[in-house]
Amino acid sequence: MTRFAAILLAGFMFAGIAGAAELGPIQADKSRLAFVSKQMGVPVEGEFRKFAVQMSFDPAKPEAGKAQIEIDMASIDAGSAEANEEVVGKNWFNVKQFPKASFVSSSVKALGGNKFEVAGKLTIRDKTRDVAAPFTMAQQGANAQFEGTFTIKRADFGIGQGAWADFDTVANEVQIKFKFVAAAKK
């Protein structure tokens, strides 16, 4: 019954997206969008709790795959209450002015086995940059799980300005880790 409802819902929500094998909506409780920054050389993990993902992907035809992600910047958890207050401010994400960040894929290619790479445009604040992220796809029962890690440079997006612009306390490289689980629509 729930499965039936999920399929109905998936069909309803994604009716507009044409392309390869369509996927149901992202299962928020199983999906995760995290980042690891290095502070004084120490990796510190944070995450975004709210994000919307739309994707279509068929491992047999990866080039036709598409993904669009929208991140609610106010949902950031940077690892501590104090950091959370800081990172929504002007020097970091300036969430008032830039409430959303987004990723829009431009191409997907196969890397062999269950490995793929998606390239696209990542927009954070008012900066858009080309990024590429390798990822794996795994079938888990009725679900498809997409998992990957890539690195961005925070300075490319103007993240961490003023006193934070220096990289000796917070490193420029920030690792992004994602795991999206969606019901595979048959």
Next chain:
Amino acid sequence: MTNGLSQGRYTATAVTLHWLVALGIFGAFSLGLYMHELPLSPTKLKLYSYHKWAGVTIFLFVLIRLAWRATHPPPPLPAAMPAWQRTVAHALHHLLYLLMVAIPITGWLMSSAKGFQTVWFGLVPLPDLLDKNKELGDTLALVHKTLNLTMAALVISHVAAAVKHHVFDRDDVLARMLPFLDNNKVTR
């Protein structure tokens, strides 16, 4: 005071370790209080790291000190000291040793629970003994602070006792931990 001189001395190593650890604790303690009040800034992150590195370093010296102490019994207290004072002195010293161990460990555990690993001098990562858990992190921060305030109170009594021995009892209890006073004693 005729029998103010006790037989026996602390070894030079024991004296050196006592003062190294004491200086380290004064430093880490002041830095801890100061950094805690700062608004978040790169400076604050740096000071937190320095505090943790210093704390771990002190912890290592404390371990060496305990090993030394276990193999080199301290000299007996002056014979003139009343029994209750000996008991209090010994109890206080044991409590201080306990706190010297418990404070760095709670600092380490707190860092783990808060999700900020300790990497000694940015080089040697200490294993996170606890998983990230905000409530536990906050509790451990309170424990760390409370133990510190307890130690501060004990150290004040400790110093007061040392001064009392020197000024009122005129024995060599302070001098045997502060060798430059010792020389005065000998030439007197």
